[in-house]
Amino acid sequence: MVRTTSIMQPYFLASIALITMMLVFAITQLEVTETHLMPYLEKSVPYIGAVPTTEGLDGNGILVAVIDTGIDYTHPDMLGFGQNGKVVGGFNFINPNQLPIDTNGHGTQVAGIIAADGGTNGVAPAVRLLSYKVSEDGEGVRSELIVSSIQRAIEDGADIINISLGVNKTNDAIDGAIAEAVERGVIVVVAAGNDGAQQSSIGSPGRSPPAITVGATYNNLTSSSVAILNINDVPYVAIPMVGSAVPPDPIESRIVYAGYARESDFNGLDVTDAVVLAERGSDKPGELLYFSIKEKNAADAGAAAIIIFNNKEGMYYGELIHNYTEPGYTPRIPAVSMSNKDGLKIINLLPDVEAHLMFLHDPDHVAPFSSRGPTLPFIKPDMMAPGVHINTTTLSGGYQAVSGTSYATPHVTGAVALLLQQHPSLTIEEIRSILTSTSSSVIGQEGSWEDPHNAGSGRLDVQAALATDLVVYPSILSASITPLQRTDTIPVHLRTISGDTLERVSIHVEPDNGYITHEITNDTVIITVDERLQADARLTLTYNNISHVIPIKIHHSNGTIHATQENGGLNMEVSYPEKWDFAKITLSSRSGETYETSVTPSRGSFVKVFDSGIYNMQAEISVGTQSYTAYDSILVDAVSENKTIWYDIIIPWRQVIIIAVLSGILGVFVVFVPRRSRVFNV
Incomplete structure (x- = not known):
C-alpha cells in the first residue's frame, strides 16, 4: 500500500x-x-x-x-x-x-x-x-x-x-x-x-x-435567524449578518444596485422601500467600508433591506456589530450576505428583478x-x-x-x-x-x-431514538426508474429491539399523489414507485407513537442494471435503448466493500460478494464517445464464504484490444482482475 x-x-x-x-x-x-x-x-x-x-x-x-x-x-x-x-x-x-x-x-x-x-x-x-x-x-x-x-x-x-x-x-x-x-x-x-x-x-x-x-x-x-430569499421566484442562498434587524413581515420589493453602498453611491438613486444590492469592500485602496456603514447608508436612503455580495469567490459571514462601529449605532434594516457568483448574476438580471426576503427563527435549517x-x-x-x-x-x-x-x-x-x-x-x-x-x-x-x-x-x-423499539432497514431508499423498469419495488424490513411482535404500524408517504404505493406483509413493507414520480419522496412509519421518516431518492435514467443473486454472488447485466459498447459497474456496500466489473451487450458478469446487506450499483455505460450513468440497489442475503475466490469477471475484450493497439502494446496483454477495495494498513 x-x-x-x-x-x-x-x-x-x-x-x-x-x-x-x-x-x-x-x-x-x-x-x-x-x-x-x-x-x-x-x-x-x-x-x-x-x-x-x-x-x-x-x-x-x-x-x-x-x-x-x-x-x-x-x-x-x-x-x-x-x-x-x-x-x-x-x-x-x-x-x-x-x-x-x-x-x-x-x-x-x-x-x-x-x-x-x-x-x-x-x-x-x-x-x-x-x-x-x-x-x-x-x-x-x-x-x-x-x-x-x-x-x-x-x-x-x-x-x-x-x-x-x-x-x-x-x-x-x-x-x-x-x-x-x-x-x-x-x-x-x-x-x-x-x-x-x-x-x-x-x-x-x-x-x-x-x-x-x-x-x-x-x-x-434567538440569534438563530435564517433568511429565505427568492429573486424572480428563484431561491438564493443568503445569510443574515450577525446583529441584523429582523423584519416582522416578508419584504417584497424591487432590487436596486448601489455599487459599494457608500453615502455618495446613493446620490440620485431612488431606493425607497427597495432591496439594495451592494458589493463587499471597496474599489479604493485603503478605504474601509464596514458592513455597518453600508447598512446605515442604505437605511438612511430609505431602503427596506440590503444584500451585500462577496468581492471574491465564495460565501462569507458578515458582522454588523463590532469594535469599530460608531457609538450609538443600531442596525435598522435586514442585512444579508451573498456569494460573489450570485451577486453578479443578479446584476446581469437588472432592472427587472423582484426580491422576496423573509427571516425565520427556525434552528432546523x-x-x-x-x-x-x-x-x-x-x-x-x-x-x-x-x-x-x-x-x-x-x-x-x-x-x-x-x-x-x-x-x-x-x-x-x-x-x-x-x-x-x-x-x-x-x-x-x-x-x-x-x-x-x-x-x-x-x-x-x-x-x-x-x-x-x-x-x-x-x-x-x-429522545425519539431512545424511546423507539423499531429498527428500519434500509434507513434511506433509492428508486431507479428507466424505460425498461417503469416501476421500482423496494422492500423495507422492520424489527423490534425488544423482540415483541410487530403490530399496528401506520404508513404514510409524501407526496400522497398515488405515484407511491405500499403494502405490509409480516415484518416487511413493500414500496412501489411509479415512473410518474419525478421528485424525491418520504416514507413515514409510526410505531408506538414514534415516527420513523425514510427519505426516498428517485433516479431517472435510460440505462437499466439487471442483478440477480446466485451461488453467493450476483449475475450482472446492463440494458440501454441505443447501441452501446460496454459498461463499467461498481457495487458498493455500506460496510465499505467495493466491487468493480465490466459487461458488454453480449456478455454479462458474475461477481462473488462476501458481505450481506444493501449494495448500491452504479453503471457507467459507454455509448460511442459519450458515457451515461444508471443506478440501482439490491439487498444481498446470500454471500460467498470463501473470501479468497477470484471473481468471474467478463472483460470487454474488444475495448481492451483497441486500447492496446492504440498504445502500441501488441505483444503483451495484462488482465486486471478486480479485488475487494479494502485498506488495512499504510
Whole structure:
C-alpha cells in the first residue's frame, strides 16, 4: 500500500472567519468570565432531546476515542487523566514522549460536547474518553497519523471513534481504516466538513460509507435567524449578518444596485422601500467600508433591506456589530450576505428583478458552512446536529462559543453512547437506522424538507431514538426508474429491539399523489414507485407513537442494471435503448466493500460478494464517445464464504484490444482482475 502524505485540516480552520465573528457576537451579547458559563451547550443538548438525568442514561461504561488536537484533561469538567479521570488514556502521535494534552483547544471543545461533567454537561457526561493527539497547533495533520490513531483506538478497546477533522477530497487510506474499525465493531462518527454551501463538498472521512457523517444545523437560540430569499421566484442562498434587524413581515420589493453602498453611491438613486444590492469592500485602496456603514447608508436612503455580495469567490459571514462601529449605532434594516457568483448574476438580471426576503427563527435549517453531497452511491451526510453557537469546554478551564460541523459531530457521538448503554447489542447499521429515521425534519429555503444530499435524514432527536423499539432497514431508499423498469419495488424490513411482535404500524408517504404505493406483509413493507414520480419522496412509519421518516431518492435514467443473486454472488447485466459498447459497474456496500466489473451487450458478469446487506450499483455505460450513468440497489442475503475466490469477471475484450493497439502494446496483454477495495494498513 502506498503511503499517503496528504495533509488533513481540522474543520474549524476552514471556517475560522465564521468562528471569530460568532465569538465576537457571543461576547457582545453575554457577560462572560472564566467562572460564568454561557448557556449555549445547555441549549443544544436539551434541543436534541438529550436529558440523561431524567432518562436514566448518561453513557456510563462507554469508551469514546477523540482523534483531534488532544484533550485538556486539566479542565474541571474533564476530571483529570488516568483511570480516576474522565480521560482514561490515549496517545500523543506528535510527541510520543508526552501525554496527549491539548494546547490548541479544538479537541477539548469536541470532548466537552460529548462528555463534559461539571460546570456544564455534555450529551453523555459519564462517558470515558481516549485522547489521540494528531495535531499540535491545528494547522494540519498527516493522513497516516489519522490511520494510526484509528488502529490504536481499535487496539485500546474504544466503542466509538469521533473524528472532527478531514480533507475536502477522498483519502482511501483513511476511509479504509474506518471500514476496518467498523468491521471490528467500532462505531465511527465523522464531520461532514465546512466547505458548504457548494455541492459535492464532502471529503474524507465524511465520504466513508460505514461512518456516520454529521452536518450542522443552527442551534436553538434567538440569534438563530435564517433568511429565505427568492429573486424572480428563484431561491438564493443568503445569510443574515450577525446583529441584523429582523423584519416582522416578508419584504417584497424591487432590487436596486448601489455599487459599494457608500453615502455618495446613493446620490440620485431612488431606493425607497427597495432591496439594495451592494458589493463587499471597496474599489479604493485603503478605504474601509464596514458592513455597518453600508447598512446605515442604505437605511438612511430609505431602503427596506440590503444584500451585500462577496468581492471574491465564495460565501462569507458578515458582522454588523463590532469594535469599530460608531457609538450609538443600531442596525435598522435586514442585512444579508451573498456569494460573489450570485451577486453578479443578479446584476446581469437588472432592472427587472423582484426580491422576496423573509427571516425565520427556525434552528432546523442547514448551516451555510455545512458541506453537502451528493457523494454517490450513498447519501451523505447521514444526519445533522446543532453546530452553530455551541458553547463548550476549552483550554485553561474556560468555555468558548464555537461553530462548525466539528461541533455537530460530538452531539451524535454522545447520542451513540447513550444508545449503546441502553442497547449494548445494537450493530452500527441498527444504530444508524435508529438515529437517522427518528431525526426531525430539516427545512430547505423553499419551506419544504431539505434535500437529503444536503441534510441527510434530518436533525438528531435523542429522545425519539431512545424511546423507539423499531429498527428500519434500509434507513434511506433509492428508486431507479428507466424505460425498461417503469416501476421500482423496494422492500423495507422492520424489527423490534425488544423482540415483541410487530403490530399496528401506520404508513404514510409524501407526496400522497398515488405515484407511491405500499403494502405490509409480516415484518416487511413493500414500496412501489411509479415512473410518474419525478421528485424525491418520504416514507413515514409510526410505531408506538414514534415516527420513523425514510427519505426516498428517485433516479431517472435510460440505462437499466439487471442483478440477480446466485451461488453467493450476483449475475450482472446492463440494458440501454441505443447501441452501446460496454459498461463499467461498481457495487458498493455500506460496510465499505467495493466491487468493480465490466459487461458488454453480449456478455454479462458474475461477481462473488462476501458481505450481506444493501449494495448500491452504479453503471457507467459507454455509448460511442459519450458515457451515461444508471443506478440501482439490491439487498444481498446470500454471500460467498470463501473470501479468497477470484471473481468471474467478463472483460470487454474488444475495448481492451483497441486500447492496446492504440498504445502500441501488441505483444503483451495484462488482465486486471478486480479485488475487494479494502485498506488495512499504510
